[in-house]
Amino acid sequence: xxxxxxxxxxxTRPMPVRRSPAPARxxxxxxxxxxxxxxxxMVMMMLIGAAMPGINxxxxxxxxxxxxxxxxxxxxxxxxxxxxxxxxxxxxYAFVMGxxxxxxxxxxxxxxxxxTDRDVEVVAKTVYGxxxxxxxxxxxxxxxxxxxxxxxxxxYACGGTIEYVTTFPGQFHGYSESHPVTxxxxxxxxxxxxxxxxxxxxxxxxxxVLPKEYLYFWGDGKHNYFxxxxxxGETWKWEAENPYEN
Numbered sequence: 001x002x003x004x005x006x007x008x009x010x011x012t013r014p015m016p017v018r019r020s021p022a023p024a025r026x027x028x029x030x031x032x033x034x035x036x037x038x039x040x041x042m043v044m045m046m047l048i049g050a051a052m053p054g055i056n057x058x059x060x061x062x063x064x065x066x067x068x069x070x071x072x073x074x075x076x077x078x079x080x081x082x083x084x085x086x087x088x089x090x091x092x093y094a095f096v097m098g099x100x101x102x103x104x105x106x107x108x109x110x111x112x113x114x115x116t117d118r119d120v121e122v123v124a125k126t127v128y129g130x131x132x133x134x135x136x137x138x139x140x141x142x143x144x145x146x147x148x149x150x151x152x153x154x155x156y157a158c159g160g161t162i163e164y165v166t167t168f169p170g171q172f173h174g175y176s177e178s179h180p181v182t183x184x185x186x187x188x189x190x191x192x193x194x195x196x197x198x199x200x201x202x203x204x205x206x207x208x209v210l211p212k213e214y215l216y217f218w219g220d221g222k223h224n225y226f227x228x229x230x231x232x233g234e235t236w237k238w239e240a241e242n243p244y245e246n
Contacts (some may be wrong), residue, residue: 029062114200117191119162123147124181126166128172134223137188137244142226142236144192145210146217147172148166153215207243210236 006117123144131140150158150165166172195206210226212237217226226236 005245013030066113093155112197113193114197115162119166120186120193121181122163122233124185125177125179127176127185127189128182129176130172130219131174131223131224135214136239137233137245137246138183138242139189139224141226141244142173142210143217145208146191146214146226148192148196149210149212149215152212158215207241209238209240209242211240235242 038207126147127140127143131143133138145164147166151160151162153159157171158165166175195208199206199208213228215228216230216233217224218231219225228234
C-alpha cells in the first residue's frame with residue numbers, strides 16, 4: 001500500500017543512515033605538559049641569565065663565571081683577622097684608640113684598649129673615695145686592680161664591663177658620682193688599664209700590684225687590706241714589686 005502523497009519511488013527508497021561525526025583526537029598528555037612547562041622554563045632561563053651575566057661572557061665557560069661569583073662572595077664575607085688573639089668575654093666593651101708597642105720580635109702592632117672614657121671616670125671617682133687617704137700610688141693602683149680582677153671573674157657582682165662592676169650597688173662604697181676626677185688619679189687609672197690590656201694580650205710582668213685572686217678589701221681609715229674572700233681568706237702582704245715611686 002502506498003501513500004498517495006508521495007510517489008512510490010520515493011516511498012520505496014531506503015532511508016539514509018545518519019552517522020555521528022568521529023570524535024576529535026585528543027593530544028597526548030605528555031605533549032600538553034611540555035607545551036605548558038616550556039614557557040616557564042624559558043622564563044626561568046632568562047631570569048638566571050640576567051642574574052648571572054658571567055655565563056654568557058665572551059671568554060666562554062660557565063666555570064669562569066662561577067669563579068667570579070665565588071670571588072665576589074669572598075670579598076663580601078671576608079673579615080680582617082684581629083691583631084690580638086684574646087679579647088674580653090663581653091660585648092659591652094667599646095674599643096677605643098689603640099696603643100702602639102713593640103713585640104719581642106721587634107715588630108710593631110696596635111693593641112686595642114679594653115676600656116672607655118666612662119670606665120676611667122667611674123674608677124677614678126672610686127679610687128678618690130677608697131684610697132686617696134693612703135697617699136700611695138701603689139695602694140690606689142691596687143683598688144683599680146681589684147676592680148679589674150672582678151671584671152675577669154665570675155660570680156655575684158663580677159663579670160661584665162668595668163663600669164658595671166664599679167657601680168654595682170653595695171660593692172665599692174667609695175664610688176660617688178659627685179667625686180672629682182683629679183689629673184693624678186686619672187693618669188694612674190689609665191696606667192693600670194694599659195698594664196691590664198697588655199697582660200690580656202699575652203705580656204708578662206706588666207707591673208701588677210695585686211694578684212688576680214684578690215677580689216675584696218676593707219679599710220681602717222688609713223690603709224686598705226685586700227683579701228681573697230669577703231672579710232676572710234688570705235690577706236695580701238704587698239709582696240709584688242712597686243712600679244711607682246710611692
